Amino acid sequence: MAVYTEITDEEVQGFAREYDIGRVIAxxxxxxxxxxxxxxxxxxxxxxILTLYERRVRRDDLPxxxxxxxxxxxxxxxxxxxxRGRDGESLRHLAGRCAAIVTFLRGMxxxxxxxxxxxxxxxALARLHLGGADFPMQxxxxxxxxxxxxxxxxxxxxxxxxxxxxxxxxTSELTILERRWPQHLPQGVIHADxxxxxxxFEGTQLSGLxxxxxxxxxxxxxxxxxxxxxxxxxxxxxxxxxxxxxxxSGYSAVRPLSPEELRLLxxxxxxxxxxxxLTRLYDWLNTPKNALVTPKxxxxxxxxxxxxRGARGLGAYGLDALDAA
Amino acid sequence: MAVYTEITDEEVQGFAREYDIGRVIAxxxxxxxxxxxxxxxxxxxxxxILTLYERRVRRDDLPxxxxxxxxxxxxxxxxxxxxRGRDGESLRHLAGRCAAIVTFLRGMxxxxxxxxxxxxxxxALARLHLGGADFPMQxxxxxxxxxxxxxxxxxxxxxxxxxxxxxxxxTSELTILERRWPQHLPQGVIHADxxxxxxxFEGTQLSGLxxxxxxxxxxxxxxxxxxxxxxxxxxxxxxxxxxxxxxxSGYSAVRPLSPEELRLLxxxxxxxxxxxxLTRLYDWLNTPKNALVTPKxxxxxxxxxxxxRGARGLGAYGLDALDAA
Numbered sequence: 136m137a138v139y140t141e142i143t144d145e146e147v148q149g150f151a152r153e154y155d156i157g158r159v160i161a162x163x164x165x166x167x168x169x170x171x172x173x174x175x176x177x178x179x180x181x182x183x184i185l186t187l188y189e190r191r192v193r194r195d196d197l198p199x200x201x202x203x204x205x206x207x208x209x210x211x212x213x214x215x216x217x218x219r220g221r222d223g224e225s226l227r228h229l230a231g232r233c234a235a236i237v238t239f240l241r242g243m244x245x246x247x248x249x250x251x252x253x254x255x256x257x258x259a260l261a262r263l264h265l266g267g268a269d270f271p272m273q274x275x276x277x278x279x280x281x282x283x284x285x286x287x288x289x290x291x292x293x294x295x296x297x298x299x300x301x302x303x304x305x306t307s308e309l310t311i312l313e314r315r316w317p318q319h320l321p322q323g324v325i326h327a328d329x330x331x332x333x334x335x336f337e338g339t340q341l342s343g344l345x346x347x348x349x350x351x352x353x354x355x356x357x358x359x360x361x362x363x364x365x366x367x368x369x370x371x372x373x374x375x376x377x378x379x380x381x382x383x384s385g386y387s388a389v390r391p392l393s394p395e396e397l398r399l400l401x402x403x404x405x406x407x408x409x410x411x412x413l414t415r416l417y418d419w420l421n422t423p424k425n426a427l428v429t430p431k432x433x434x435x436x437x438x439x440x441x442x443x444r445g446a447r448g449l450g451a452y453g454l455d456a457l458d459a460a
Numbered sequence: 461m462a463v464y465t466e467i468t469d470e471e472v473q474g475f476a477r478e479y480d481i482g483r484v485i486a487x488x489x490x491x492x493x494x495x496x497x498x499x500x501x502x503x504x505x506x507x508x509i510l511t512l513y514e515r516r517v518r519r520d521d522l523p524x525x526x527x528x529x530x531x532x533x534x535x536x537x538x539x540x541x542x543x544r545g546r547d548g549e550s551l552r553h554l555a556g557r558c559a560a561i562v563t564f565l566r567g568m569x570x571x572x573x574x575x576x577x578x579x580x581x582x583x584a585l586a587r588l589h590l591g592g593a594d595f596p597m598q599x600x601x602x603x604x605x606x607x608x609x610x611x612x613x614x615x616x617x618x619x620x621x622x623x624x625x626x627x628x629x630x631t632s633e634l635t636i637l638e639r640r641w642p643q644h645l646p647q648g649v650i651h652a653d654x655x656x657x658x659x660x661f662e663g664t665q666l667s668g669l670x671x672x673x674x675x676x677x678x679x680x681x682x683x684x685x686x687x688x689x690x691x692x693x694x695x696x697x698x699x700x701x702x703x704x705x706x707x708x709s710g711y712s713a714v715r716p717l718s719p720e721e722l723r724l725l726x727x728x729x730x731x732x733x734x735x736x737x738l739t740r741l742y743d744w745l746n747t748p749k750n751a752l753v754t755p756k757x758x759x760x761x762x763x764x765x766x767x768x769r770g771a772r773g774l775g776a777y778g779l780d781a782l783d784a785a
Contacts, residue, residue: 143570143572144571144662159568160566161507161565161566161567162568164490164492165490166489166490175488175500177507177564182486182507239486240486241485241486242486243469243472243484243486245468245469246466246469336469337469
């Protein structure tokens with residue numbers, strides 16, 4: 136939870152006058168969100184979300200993210216729509232930061248995802264992939280397999296403070312992943328961070344996908360793998376094959392997976408676990424004690440990585456029936 | 461900034477059905493607020509504030525706080541109005557906590573208060589005092605002079621970690637304050653915590669007073685003293701006599717201060733500085749490093765205390781002219 140930048144009444148009112156959204160009635164920092172400062176902006180026209188982009192988001196990437204949301208929204212994906220100012224620009228400046236106003240989405244993120252949520256998520260993810268197919272901009276995934284070793288090396292000297300022998304385990308795992316990582320799978324724009332707190336529901340009806348600030352071009356099936364890790368493990372670390380099956384079958388019903396994509400899903404999930412383990416490990420070791428944001432424990436993703444390493448085939452994921460189908 | 465309790469979609473929808481406020485469209489944790497969990501609740505009827513009372517607020521005190529807000533709102537004080545459920549109750553339970561929904565107030569708190577804000581604050585504070593005069597419930601101020609020594613003693617053994625000789629300075633100061641603290645001044649319901657983040661403005665027009673969870677019965681002028689400390693010092697520690705004069709004259713225009721109240725204002729401000737110094741010191745020494753809330757630095761209030769100790773008469777506060785008036 137984080138609001139890094141305090142903005143004054145005058146700044147907000149002045150900023151809002153560059154838009155056709157009416158006068159600002161209130162502006163409150165939102166506790167959710169980690170990378171940026173988010174405010175609920177209530178104007179005479181209703182609620183909006185105001186985002187100030189903090190240092191972790193590169194300015195050069197913002198046109199990709201903003202353009203992608205506009206593109207997807209035009210294709211019916213329920214994502215925030217960037218609001219353009221009177222001058223046609225949706226990316227502006229406020230309080231020394233890049234800033235944008237986006238539409239407010241209905242719904243709440245599921246604190247305890249159920250199988251029905253996973254199915255709806257799979258369907259929406261497939262629609263996102265199809266909708267992004269003709270998005271003209273490109274953004275490389277810096278956090279894919281090529282980015283893992285540098286991240287690992289930045290943390291390795293202190294990894295022992297988190298778990299004994301962690302460095303040895305990660306280096307062996309990295310070598311395997313680098314060797315086995317696929318070269319050719321269907322690619323496109325992926326969300327790359329579709330955790331439950333980035334997906335809104337009304338009941339079990341999916342009402343919004345948010346936080347496109349890791350979106351990039353990569354294997355489409357890798358996006359499913361990120362979701363499998365984020366949605367299909369229970370709090371006790373056990374893997375819920377029902378959720379995995381509903382997620383993947385929901386996806387396949389909209390965009391059928393190739394046999395190759397399905398076969399490689401466990402490997403992609405293993406890589407996705409490595410990616411989140413490495414960034415969490417880095418943040419865990421490098422976040423100052425007095426930071427506003429409490430870093431997430433990397434051990435959760437070490438356990439997920441170990442699950443994937445130990446899993447034998449699609450059956451361990453409840454996906455063997457899909458393979459035959 | 462804090463949201464301590466996570467609530468699920470189902471819990472919020474179920475809770476909202478006990479009210480006539482329409483279906484819940486969204487519910488987002490608000491980053492502001494320290495003692496409780498606050499959510500912006502957007503329903504078909506518009507925005508509301510949902511508060512879950514965390515452990516620092518005593519259950520037995522809640523009827524006083526809720527009743528006071530209702531009472532003041534009926535008398536035109538711009539404060540949140542507790543919304544009653546279909547059964548007439550405004551204090552309910554949610555996620556294992558006491559909980560209430562209150563109306564949403566327009567405006568934003570001033571990040572850089574100006575003299576005009578201070579004058580409007582003074583006027584509103586006086587109206588709050590007049591409006592609270594016939595409120596039938598009572599709540600003792602546990603954080604007045606009688607509560608300071610126990611607070612001090614809980615922190616004294618470790619006070620040296622914050623500033624050398626702090627314990628000696630505080631014990632001498634406490635003795636003086638206990639000896640000189642007045643016995644007889646006009647009393648009534650006070651807010652007791654009217655910091656800038658609890659006061660909303662639209663421009664320089666005051667639009668809301670919030671966070672009544674320290675409200676109690678005490679000297680009315682003590683409430684002014686709390687505000688003098690919270691509103692009239694600049695970030696560099698200097699005292700702004702223009703702001704103090706506008707605050708006190710704004711107050712007096714609505715509820716004239718007696719000569720005794722005015723004369724004792726510096727002493728009350730010195731005591732109010734001690735009260736916030738002691739609670740901040742306690743929190744500073746006792747907040748775990750991984751807490752969601754970063755404790756406020758007690759040194760700010762030590763500097764304010766020292767200012768009051770060194771000040772000679774009302775002239776140091778820009779209030780001598782008011783005395784003559």
